[in-house]
Amino acid sequence: MLCGLFDWHQILHLGGLMKKLAALFLALGFYSPSTYAAIACTGNVSLLALSPGNGIVQVSNGFGVWYLCSVSSVVNGVPTESCKAVYSTLLAAQASGRTMTMDFDTTAQCSQLGNWAVPNPIPYYMQINN
Numbered sequence: 001m002l003c004g005l006f007d008w009h010q011i012l013h014l015g016g017l018m019k020k021l022a023a024l025f026l027a028l029g030f031y032s033p034s035t036y037a038a039i040a041c042t043g044n045v046s047l048l049a050l051s052p053g054n055g056i057v058q059v060s061n062g063f064g065v066w067y068l069c070s071v072s073s074v075v076n077g078v079p080t081e082s083c084k085a086v087y088s089t090l091l092a093a094q095a096s097g098r099t100m101t102m103d104f105d106t107t108a109q110c111s112q113l114g115n116w117a118v119p120n121p122i123p124y125y126m127q128i129n130n
Contacts, residue, residue, distance in 0.1 A: 038103055039109070041110035041113070042061070042100070042101040044061060045093045045094035046062060047059065054072060055070040055080075057069050057070065057086060059090050061102065063111050064113060064115035069122075076122045098128050101129055103123055104119065104123050
């Protein structure tokens with residue numbers, strides 16, 4: 001039915017600029033901001049704690065205190081070896097006084113991820129900045 005609405009012969013023979021614009025609009029039609037949403041929370045590691053009872057790593061870089069993982073058991077889907085690397089990275093950032101960026105796959109603001117809570121979602125990437 002749609003084939004009768006358009007003169008496909010003319011559309012397929014569009015000029016170079018029109019072809020590029022048509023491709024752009026087609027690509028934008030498949031783009032969904034919520035699918036690709038991510039935020040980066042950057043700040044100094046002002047609090048870093050390791051709970052002796054359960055090995056939970058607690059951190060704040062200015063947006064609240066977050067429970068990220070545990071060095072003694074799998075928490076939030078993070079294996080213990082990965083959590084040890086997370087703790088080491090956070091400790092290095094704090095000791096050097098450099099800022100830390102944590103990336104989250106969400107549309108929420110950094111301050112909306114909670115305080116004294118597990119951020120939902122947990123960060124999928126962390127880095128120490130220059």
